[in-house]
Amino acid sequence: MDDYRLLIDLHKQAHRQGPGGDAETKQALNLAMIDRAASLKVADIGCGTGASTLLLARLLNARITAVDFLQDFLDVLEERAERMGVADQITTLACSMDNLPFGDEEFDVIWSEGAIYNIGFEKGVADWRRYLKAGGLLVVSEITWITDSRPPDLQSYWDGEYPEINVASAKIRVLELHGYAPVGYFVLPEHCWLDEYYRPMQARFEDFLSRNGNSEEARAIVAAEQREIALYETYKAHFSYGVYVARKLG
Numbered sequence: 126m127d128d129y130r131l132l133i134d135l136h137k138q139a140h141r142q143g144p145g146g147d148a149e150t151k152q153a154l155n156l157a158m159i160d161r162a163a164s165l166k167v168a169d170i171g172c173g174t175g176a177s178t179l180l181l182a183r184l185l186n187a188r189i190t191a192v193d194f195l196q197d198f199l200d201v202l203e204e205r206a207e208r209m210g211v212a213d214q215i216t217t218l219a220c221s222m223d224n225l226p227f228g229d230e231e232f233d234v235i236w237s238e239g240a241i242y243n244i245g246f247e248k249g250v251a252d253w254r255r256y257l258k259a260g261g262l263l264v265v266s267e268i269t270w271i272t273d274s275r276p277p278d279l280q281s282y283w284d285g286e287y288p289e290i291n292v293a294s295a296k297i298r299v300l301e302l303h304g305y306a307p308v309g310y311f312v313l314p315e316h317c318w319l320d321e322y323y324r325p326m327q328a329r330f331e332d333f334l335s336r337n338g339n340s341e342e343a344r345a346i347v348a349a350e351q352r353e354i355a356l357y358e359t360y361k362a363h364f365s366y367g368v369y370v371a372r373k374l375g
């Protein structure tokens with residue numbers, strides 16, 4: 126099994142594939158002041174198995190296009206949508222977020238939790254803008270420094286992993302430079318990382334390893350995840366996901 130298949134195997138049973146939480150998705154909805162009765166077209170980009178998609182479908186009067194480049198995750202999302210009775214609101218699309226087949230001004234809302242980093246925040250907000258109607262809303266979570274200075278080893282780790290990591294004021298500036306009016310921002314609290322994401326993942330490690338014959342590749346994936354968890358636990362005072370809400374101008 127190649128590494129991709131192993132990563133899918135580890136993550137597809139999870140409720141979410143990155144830090145987040147239902148309460149925080151609702152908080153973002155409130156911050157965006159989205160009219161829950163209005164008929165809306167929403168794109169959820171990098172949706173994974175649909176933690177945010179399914180909640181948005183329940184809370185909004187919306188037709189949602191759920192995009193991910195992994196069909197395995199979309200299959201799980203579809204099963205969950207059926208079980209929850211919201212399948213008729215959701216269309217899945219297996220596609221890369223840097224090559225979306227959308228028309229100009231197609232959506233009222235673009236939502237993306239823990240995924241825009243895959244193409245980079247600046248490229249994502251710039252490229253996706255044209256898919257939003259004038260006055261439409263962008264809601265994205267993005268890895269963010271929450272202190273102005275940080276230990277050199279943490280800085281160099283993130284400089285290697287994702288050089289676009291920055292403080293919130295710099296992210297908000299990027300939104301302004303690309304034709305959005307910032308509406309609001311908040312930081313995902315610790316429970317979104319530990320209780321919603323890392324602890325459930327750790328609870329799956331044993332089954333994951335035995336399902337995959339305790340192979341060297343599977344053990345390497347677990348070790349890498351454990352390193353990421355240790356890094357978060359050591360340095361959580363310095364970084365988190367910021368949730369950014371912005372309105373498309375003009």
Ligand SMILES: C[S@@+](CC[C@H](N)C(=O)[O-])C[C@H]1O[C@@H](n2cnc3c(N)ncnc32)[C@H](O)[C@@H]1O
Pocket residue numbers: 140141142143144145170171172173174175176177192193194195198220221222223237238239240243244
């Ligand atoms: C950290 S997970 C977040 C998933 C989900 N939004 C959540 O919060 O649970 C990032 C997601 O982006 C997807 N992804 C990564 N690169 C992508 C790309 N180029 N195009 C579309 N989806 C991508 C992954 O398959 C994964 O589901």
